[in-house]
Amino acid sequence: MRVALFVTCLVDLMRPRIGFAAIELLEAAGCDVIVPAGQTCCGQPVWNSGDRAAAAALAKKVIDEFVGSEYVVVPSGSCADQIRNEYPVILADEPEWRARAVELAGRVYELTDFLVNVAHIKTLPGNFSGSVTYHDSCTGLRGMGIKEQPRALLAKMSGVELKEMAAAEECCGFGGTFSVKFGEISAAIAAKKCGNACATGAQTIVGGDLGCLLNIEGKLRRLGDETTQVRHIAEVLTAKK
Amino acid sequence: MESRSRHFKANAAASLANPVLQTNLKTAKGKFVDKRAIAIKEIDDFEGSREAAKNIRNRVLENLDLWLEKFEESATARGATVLWAKDGEEICRHVAEIGQRHGVQKAAKSKSMLSEEANLNLALTAAGIRPIETDLGEYILQINDNEPPSHIIAPVVHKSLDEVADLFHQVHKTPRKTEIPALTREAREVLREHFLTADMGISGGNFLVAETGSVALVTNEGNGRMVTTLPRVHVVITGIEKVVPTLEDLTLLLRLLPRSATGQSISNYVSVLTGVKTPEERDGPEHLYFILVDNGRADVVGTEFQDMLRCIRCGACMNHCPVYQTIGGHAYGWVYPGPMGSVLTPLYTGLENAIDLPQAATLCNQCGVVCPVMIPLPELLRRLREKQVEKHLRPWFERFALKIWAKVAASPSLYALGSWLGVRYLKWLAGGRDRIAVLSAAPEWTLGRDFPAPEGKTFRELYRKGKK
Structure with a gap:
């Protein structure tokens, strides 16, 4: 291919x-x-x-x-x-x-x-190990039907423990230019997403859209969370121990 | 109602800084969203039902004038009078005239968003008619110095039990009560008297049925029934888009409306009211008026925004909206909040008077997927943004930034240079840390969060190097 x-x-x-x-x-x-x-x-x-x-x-x-x-x-x-x-x-x-x-x-x-x-991928190049929670980005989810695919890939990694968060399908508040036009509202929505994600106790928040991930990571750090990692699904699937 | 939509940003900031409101919004969200999710499972083919509802509403809008004439004919045949109102002022004039004609001193109202559009209570008072809101939520707002509603079906969703308890204690001069049943009993005792003494009932209309000339009303408190059957005169005020062809069409919409709105299989009271009281009947009004209102709707027919007129006012879009959930309804500044309001307010009050509303959405499409009549809300918001650009309504720096981005992105060499410089600038700003605390190029971003630092080189640089 x-x-x-x-x-x-x-x-x-x-x-x-x-x-x-x-x-x-x-x-x-x-x-x-x-x-x-x-x-x-x-x-x-x-x-x-x-x-x-x-x-x-x-x-x-x-x-x-x-x-x-x-x-x-x-x-x-x-x-x-x-x-x-x-x-x-x-x-x-x-x-x-x-x-x-x-x-x-x-x-x-x-x-x-x-x-x-x-491509029906058989073997993943990474061997990531740890607990993760997956944020469903809005347009990927509702526009492209991305829901089971990243979870199916994570399920192939024996070291991954997926802990679903409440309201995983709710917006993180990024919204492209919305995030720089209405920064306070955007950040307040992000705070709720961070709360839901962190409540799972997962070490890493994973998603498929970098905009959302930058938003979530930026909010976590501002909230004083220095430990929760934020990673793109491709990074997790290729991560080496 | 005078629009405060121009001050959206300041309104939103005030909402974010209000801890009581923030708590109330969280409580409300859970109820609406979770209950709807359960209720829609009762319908075997919910998606198919949405499609069918959309088709019914589209069928009406394609020949709206004909369906309205049909409704007028049917309603008139049953003894009702159909009046037309171009705008809010004309609504007020009609109602005041009807009131004077029938010697009305007190009007009991069930919920009507059109009366909010028209600021009807103020006009009634000026005309010597005392308006009494009888929907519990609307009543609470009325006795709180005519506060505007913050939600189209749950007007006091922004208030807590404590706030209502204080208000009743102050206004009714009764001992402070803290149990909901005790508070509602107190309101009922006050309202019962008004139901029995009102000369006129004013209601909205969830739907108008063209084949029978009926108005369909759904309420949960029963006040709608009192208002429409006890007083001598009943005035129905609805938008012209609320007509549906047949009773059968109505039944489908009635399956979707309460489930989408409050997560109920059916509202506590569903009334289909037709005509005036006949000699054989013991209940019902002697005089029935329909005031069918344009107030901006006719201008939307036939435009790229016509889909919006399908709206059946369930509120599901705002219940599921991350922005509404965060700032509440008042911030939007006019009658209709949330995604539907962000489309309707600029269309009905002028694009230039609600410049922030179409922009104040993440386009997450949660509203679009829950809308029972499949209104593509994010797409309509995007089209409004396009109109703003066409009419040069956006601020200069935004236009400038977009022009630059469009120019740079159109040219690979400019883009390569720009991105090379950009990442180095951001990396320098981060000063060795993994984040930037103040980003002057996009100051709004760092108001409430950090901006993660870039790795330091662009993908294209690294990729080209790797290949060599």
Whole structure:
């Protein structure tokens, strides 16, 4: 299977190791991975801010960049959702582009969904050990149906103990630009998420979207929690003891 | 009602700083969310029912004028008078005129959000008619100096038992009670007198049925029945979008409404009221008026926001909204809070008067998945954001930041340079720590949390190096 990785701008800037972990996982599942060099951002921030023209330009750029790849895999539910579910909406008035967006939508997968349902990964490269709790990021969950896939992968790791938190499916308060427009509300919502996560006693909070994870980690540290770790699912699945 | 939506941010900050409100919000959330989750399991095909309800509401909205004419014809045939109101002012004028015509001195009201839109109580008082709210929640707010509701079905959800106990003690001049049954008994004793002496009953309407000319009302306290059957005159005030074609359509919507709203299989009282009292009947009003209100609705028909008019006012969207759960309803500043309010307020009161509301959502889509008529609320909020951009209503720095991001993201070389500089700047800010405490480029982020530091190099740099 030939896979093109869409790194996402947040991973590129903040946590490159998630990108490398994604490559490691895809290769462990038997894929040939390429990383198209010109990629930048999927356009979600401008689209959700109401700038249709800018969102359309970025959508076209991504569509062009990922021509010909058998699959496009994204280590983020919300960026994958942007490409799969929003590009056809953004380009609805341009039939040719819309058709190309729909064609791309059929090849785009969120990382854990791809590993479980397309690549049928057998053995994971990591041997992480410890207790974890999983935060279901909103757009991955409600837009892409990401729920069982990360849990199925964690279940393959004998050292992982999954402790489900209350209200795992509730928003962490990130919301992209919401987090910098309404910082106090956003942080107050994050505090509830941190409370639910920490109540499980898990050592590590795991999720599939870096935006949420930065929000949760930032809130934990501000609350004075120096011990609870916050990790992307790809980091956990590739972690070596 | 005068909108305070312009002050959303300040309102929200006040809500966050109010510890009593924060406790009350937590208690309320659990009740609504958990009970709904149980109640919807009683319906075999809940998702199919949502789809069917959506179709019923769409069928109405596609030919709204025809269904309204049909309703007018049916209602008139049963002795009711149908009046039309363009806005809140016209609602007030109609009700005052009806009151004067029938020599009304006291009006008993069951819950009506339209009367909140119109600020009806104020107008009634000015016209010499004393309005009495009889929904327990609305009554509590009325005796608390006409405080506005903070939720469309649970208007005093922001108040605690203690606060209500204090209020009753002060206003009723009775010994302070702390048990809920004792407090409700006290309210009933006060209200009973008003039911028996009111000359006019004013109600909202959950649905209007076109084929029969009926109004359907769901209430839990029975006050709706008193208000609509005891006084000589009954005035129904509803939005024009509330019409449904048939009684059969109504039954489906009545299966979804209470389950979505309060997690009840059925509301304690379901009334379908048709026409005036006939000579053979002993109960019911001698005069029945319907005031069907536009107040911004007609302008939404046929637009990209038409889906919003499907709303059946259950409140599930706000009950499940992380923002509403955190700041409560008052912060939104107008009649309707939460996700539905953040769509309706700018549409009904002007985009420029509620600039924060479409932005004050994480787009988590919890509202969209619980909406019983499948309104794509996050998508509508996003479209409102698009309208704000089109009309240049966003602040200059936001427009500037978006333009820069769009330009940089469109060019791989600019992006490579920008991200190279950006991560180094952030790393420098962190000063060797794993976090940044004050981020001047996005100061809102660090108001209530730290910003985790970046690793220090971009993925693209590292990837290129690794390949060489």
